[in-house]
Amino acid sequence: MIYADNAATTRMSETAVNTLISVMNGNWGNPSSLYMHGQKAKETVEKAREKIAAAIGADPREIFFTSGGSEADNQAILSAVAQGKRNGRNHVISTVFEHHAVLNTLEKLKKDGCEVTLLDVYENGIVHPEDLEAAIRDTTCLVTVMYANNEIGTIQPVRELGEICRRHKVPFHVDAVQAVGHIPVDVVGDNIDMLSASAHKFHGPKGVGFIYAKKGIKLSSLIEGGAQERGKRAGTENVPGIASMAEALAESTEKMAENAQYITKLRNRLIEGLSVIPHSALNGDAERRLPGNVSFCFEGIEGESLLLLLDDRGICASSGSACTSGSLDPSHVLLSIGRVHDVAHGSLRLSIDEEITEADVDYIISSVREVVEYLRGFSPIWRDLTEGRKQFIL
Secondary structure, three states: OEEOEOOOOOOOOHHHHHHHHHHHHHOOOOOOOOOHHHHHHHHHHHHHHHHHHHHHOOOHHHEEEEOOHHHHHHHHHHHHHHHHHHOOOOEEEEEOOOOHHHHHHHHHHHHOOOEEEEEOOOOOOOOOHHHHHHHOOOOEEEEEOOOEOOOOOEEOOHHHHHHHHHHOOOOEEEEOOOOOOOOOOOOOOOOOOEEEEEHHHOOOOOOOEEEEEOOOOOOOOOOOOOOOHHHOOOOOOOHHHHHHHHHHHHHHHHOHHHHHHHHHHHHHHHHHHHHOOOOEEEOOOOOOEOOOEEEEEEOOOOHHHHHHHHHHOOEEOEOOOHHHOOOOOOOHHHHHOOOOHHHHOOEEEEEOOOOOOHHHHHHHHHHHHHHHHHHHHOOHHHHHHHOOOOOOOO
16 A cells, blocks of 8 residues: 555654553553642653644743644634734634635634635745735734645745734734644744644644644633643643654654655655646645645546545545545635636645655556546546547646
């Protein structure tokens, strides 16, 4: 099997697995308990907090543990809007191609009277800082922009966007679920006030993540109960998951430069190999993208059929975000960069990591070429295109 869907989830590293098992077996106490076994668990949580903070340039007291990226996104957005309303501000700025954890939260807030502006990301999938500058109002209480897109991999000019927010004294939240552990993230240098991350995107376990909140940011608790996480996230801490996440992130951060160089080389090999397929197009900017992300559209085919036939050949891939894979609608991300519905339906996302080999990449290239040709062979849409009844778009 060739696993090329790391944007959906990553395989846990050996270090993360060993840490998880070790803590589950030998450090299963409740961190809120005063006896020694509980305090040992609390010490484990705090050491993990320090490691995670160090990986993104934060203070440990600015890290709060969650169940993952979606919870962290919700908490950041709802906290900023609640604080904004207390100050007479109810306007949020985001982008058209955010993860649904952000977009659906904003839709819910709109029903409660919140005003939302969604910035365009253009054909290359990148926000223009001048658009953000023009969109900020006196009533803006939050700007939330993802660090790197989960479908097409484009990396946003976070530092410039954060500088604009800082100048206008508007809190800046970044969904960094796809970025943390893969590219350098520095919350201070990037002018980030709040950040969301999830362990299973950087070889940690599922069901655990964290939110960074800069000192002075007032987080609202989404879950009422005990006083865990300094009153900002009730519920007994997932000690094994937290410890495993910290080790996975520390390992990913340590190997980041080496891995990124290797993965980028193979990513470019993939892009080059797939670009020769007639009437195909790379989605998003060719340079400003995550090291392991390759997203293509192929005219005249259905993405689901492509995925199933690749699966038959032992290749695990995606047509977009795993969170929307059950939907028959084309990806909102692809539509946001100008892909029309017919083209967006023929999408393929390959997200590779350091375990892939050149032989794997060459096999993927040959397999995609053959499958695309096969599918086009009996596609009525492709027949209409080649016989001139429809015009090619790509």
